[in-house]
Amino acid sequence: MSARAATRAGAEVLLLDKRRELGVPVQCGEALAEEPLLDLGIKPNPRWIAGEVNAVRLISPSGLEVSIAEKKAVHGKVGFILDRKVFDKHLAMLAAKEGADVMVGTLVDGLLMDGKKIAGVKASSFDGRMEVRAKVVIAADGVVSRVARWAGVNTTLKLVDIESCAQFQMVGIDIKSPEVMEYYFGSKITPGGYAWVFPKGRDMANVGIGILSSRMQRPAIDYLKDFVNSMPGLKKGRVIEINGGGVPVGGPIPKTFKDNLLIVGDAARQVNALTGGGIDSAMRAGNIAGEVAAKAVASGDVSEKKLKEYEKRWREQMGKRFKRYLKAKEVLLSMSDEELDRLAKALQGVEFEKISLTDMLKVFMKVSPKLMWKLKGLM
Ligand SMILES: Cc1cc2nc3c(=O)[nH]c(=O)nc-3n(C[C@H](O)[C@H](O)[C@H](O)COP(=O)(O)OP(=O)(O)OC[C@H]3O[C@@H](n4cnc5c(N)ncnc54)[C@H](O)[C@@H]3O)c2cc1C
Numbered sequence: 001m002s003a004r005a006a007t008r009a010g011a012e013v014l015l016l017d018k019r020r021e022l023g024v025p026v027q028c029g030e031a032l033a034e035e036p037l038l039d040l041g042i043k044p045n046p047r048w049i050a051g052e053v054n055a056v057r058l059i060s061p062s063g064l065e066v067s068i069a070e071k072k073a074v075h076g077k078v079g080f081i082l083d084r085k086v087f088d089k090h091l092a093m094l095a096a097k098e099g100a101d102v103m104v105g106t107l108v109d110g111l112l113m114d115g116k117k118i119a120g121v122k123a124s125s126f127d128g129r130m131e132v133r134a135k136v137v138i139a140a141d142g143v144v145s146r147v148a149r150w151a152g153v154n155t156t157l158k159l160v161d162i163e164s165c166a167q168f169q170m171v172g173i174d175i176k177s178p179e180v181m182e183y184y185f186g187s188k189i190t191p192g193g194y195a196w197v198f199p200k201g202r203d204m205a206n207v208g209i210g211i212l213s214s215r216m217q218r219p220a221i222d223y224l225k226d227f228v229n230s231m232p233g234l235k236k237g238r239v240i241e242i243n244g245g246g247v248p249v250g251g252p253i254p255k256t257f258k259d260n261l262l263i264v265g266d267a268a269r270q271v272n273a274l275t276g277g278g279i280d281s282a283m284r285a286g287n288i289a290g291e292v293a294a295k296a297v298a299s300g301d302v303s304e305k306k307l308k309e310y311e312k313r314w315r316e317q318m319g320k321r322f323k324r325y326l327k328a329k330e331v332l333l334s335m336s337d338e339e340l341d342r343l344a345k346a347l348q349g350v351e352f353e354k355i356s357l358t359d360m361l362k363v364f365m366k367v368s369p370k371l372m373w374k375l376k377g378l379m
Helices: 002-008 034-039 084-098 146-150 220-229 279-299 304-334 337-347 357-367 369-378
Strands: 014-016 031-033 049-053 055-059 065-069 079-082 101-103 107-114 117-125 128-133 137-139 162-171 180-184 194-199 204-212 238-248 261-263
Touching (some): 002 279, 031 034, 031 279, 034 279, 049 194, 079 084, 107 146, 137 146, 146 261, 162 220, 194 220, 204 220, 220 238, 261 279, 337 357, 357 369
Parallel strands (some): 014 101, 055 180, 137 261
Antiparallel strands (some): 031 079, 055 065, 107 117, 117 128, 162 204, 162 238, 194 204
């Protein structure tokens, strides 16, 4: 997204990625709302949409279900389960079509410095070693960004700020409703996280689990196996892909710009701390970073004074939301299985689009005055 935006704004851009095939391996549940695509002018394309979803079902520790039918967005759909193996390539293609140069299979292994100033990157590919001079480097290199670390930014994650995820792509399973994403909660299934079933059609889904690393007793994949075995509709299926990874859920890093450098996406921890979703924010922030970088290059001033516009813009757009998600995550982590069950019971049958804030507070009050107090900051 940065490469596309910067090229569009007139900059000369080189996009480097260590992967030989962009999007592979998948390390993602692949759920994305339609809104960011529309906002960013990307036309949904059946080539990278594996499923369309319009509702969410939350399942409490004792199996109580709460359904949230999302309000219908433009075109009557609210979200997609992507095929990121195609989607990530599609984004690179959009950048290339604008005129960006793309080099895959190219590992960035250091920053090129002019004294203390970042002057580009060092990399290696099939063609050997190379040095690329750049006025601005955009570090979009994912969780625990090495590029940001080389620039002196502390990217170490504490165990309480990282969800360890494992995921199976499964076939031959029972999907109750292909248009509904399911989230399962409970300390036995997944301590400090949730399990998900994101359908990709009638008998296929991404089935995954995210666990707060500080609460894990075993590897995430063991919890995932237990979850699948506890669900007859999943147990009968076959695993055709295993993947996983870490999700930063402690909120964005405090500063995402420096002289000649911008930090974007998971590298900047621009992730919804509650759901672990980061595609939307990475795309939006990436777009802003590209625009700001190109403007700075054109003006001849790529100092942090000029580049801080990036942080101002993304925080204006998403900063408040990130804080709310972080708070919501903390509330969720503080809830016992019994409280989650009581909450689910109170929310059953609630029409979320119609309920007023006061009525919602009454529901929480009924569940537990303590819970209402915890939720106060979110309202
Ligand atoms: C199991 C799991 C499930 C998830 N499910 C969802 C979901 O359903 N919905 C959602 O919105 N989010 C989800 N996420 C989070 C989402 O995947 C990330 O937030 C998103 O991919 C971030 O995009 P990014 O471009 O910042 O980083 P990435 O997608 O990680 O891309 C980073 C890129 O940088 C490249 N790179 C890294 N280091 C170097 C280097 N040194 N040199 C060259 N290239 C380099 C990598 O090859 C990669 O292509 C999930 C994450 C996990 C782990």
